[in-house]
Amino acid sequence: MPVITVNDAISQAIAEEMRRDPSVLMFGEGVATKRRELVAEFGAARVRNTPLAEGIIAGTAVGAAASGLRPIVDLLFAPFLCFAMDEIVNSAGKLRYMSGGQFKFPMVVLAMSGAGWTVGAQHNHNVEAWFVHSPGLKVVMPSSAADFKGLLKAAIRDDNPVLFFMDLALGYQSGEVPAGEHLVPLGRAATLREGRDVTLVSYAKTVHYCVAAAETLAGQGISAEVIDLRSLKPLDEAAILASARRTGRVVVVHEASRLCGVGAEVAALVAEHAFDALQAPVRRLTGPDTPAPSSWPLEQAFVPQADAIVAAARELVGARAYA
């Protein structure tokens, strides 16, 4: 299987879907400048630069989606979504419902998220939970090159607005990616590693830290299961609960801050529906409730790392596993 970077997987997904469906188009600040190969293949009408105006970029995508096109818009860095909240939340998320189902909104909003560029809090802010909390939207945040491709292709084909968050730190990571048709359904988590003693639930870059932690834990006699949520909305509740029931212990890990984050939802879900299977309280390891710092060591300290995941898992498993 070909090994390519996450960035190339994204480009592949977009090009394949534009080839497959003439109603797919893409626009945003610098899209036509940076994606020259798309302009060359699909023409200037379907690959466009826009003015610097996130509100109207998103609004135009919403209007176009309701009128038979399937727009992909690149809003660059997640904090810039603040300028497009009305269009995404009030229009894309609500107008289907408010119109009694008269319109549908097949559109994808791309945004980069998270630590890795040391450029500070107005470029680095994991805002995915805001959109999970908004009706009518879907939210995706993959961790592997193959999932970036498969989920993006599925998002473009989905008839609903999808927020597609790209963890900035993963762009140049490589992985095996199937050439051509490769679809990953939205709403389905992946079990990256099976285990008996503890479940590590995560998404985006911290998935890789969970995998590293699971390896360390294995060396210490603790068998950790790793679940990559991939989609945050719809959330694969069945996969989370099945794993929680198997292991009886759950650590949720994400870079976004703790209060009302996705981890809170996972913890509540497990408490509501698998309480009887729990052998220890659910633990959350998350970013702190601070803006993201610029300085490299501070930015790294913001993100839950593998050693903290190991420590949390050991604490939950308790003295038994040390023997």
Next chain:
Amino acid sequence: MQHSEQAPSPLALLETMMLIRAYEEALVGIAAGGNAPGTCTSVGQEAAAAGVVRALTPRDRILTNHRSAGHLLARGADPGRMIAEVLGKRTGYCKGKSGSLHISAAELGAVLTSTIVGGELSLAPGVALARTMTPGDDGIVATFFGDGAACEGVFHESLNLAVVWKLPILYVCENNEWQAFVHRRETMPMVHVRDWAAAHGLVAETVDGNDAEAVHAAAARLAARIRATGEPAFLETLTYRTRGHYEPDDQFYVDPAELAAWQARDPIELLANRLRADGRLDDARLAQIRARVAAVIDEAVAFANASPYPETAELFTDVYA
């Protein structure tokens, strides 16, 4: 009601305005009984709706806002389904999930109504873009908004994008001097929104917004220009909101002299008097129209009242496609 590419007769414009007035007066009554929360009327502004909408073709799209009854009725909407929507009934255009403030009717080309002030301005370019990318489609998009919406940032973003992308949009600003409870003179350095539109590079005109024939002529001319060039244009109808912002509103903040001056230029009276003066309308004909309109509205209210509420299960439908 028909909309054709031929100019509607002045009597048709008059009847459209009278229908809008009768519909909104009925809603005022319903609202007084506490049953139509949020109702915003366009009493005094009917000429803009009748004049512009009747200048469009069935292939054109309209996007409207919280003050939408006139635009929808001029487009041929069924007043019964509109009132049903306001009352939250299953037979409403949006199954009762919209209420009065955001009624869309895709079957009439009235799409994506938003009550977020400026919301329709953010959506119009995408609707127009889709039209330009559909071969053989010469439809244009007319979007209605107020002078208040022109103070939102997205107004400027929308006009700018429409100009640089050459999108076939007729921007229709109903400058009714009020932005909820704030007078336009407190929020803008100039009298006319047209100046902002012109600064963005659009062909931009003002028209007497209480003269339905003048509005119709201006809208028809600009629509033809948009169709010919593919470029957006801007029409500002200078008018006045003679009822309150919403129901009920005692308008304690309104200058009585200003209100009286505009009431003296009521768009329905204005056109009726003109037609009467040159013999195209007499009292008998006017009474006939009034009776016809009243019957339509009576029937609409009865239909809406008799309609059932949605099943509770409807709470969960239409969230995702």
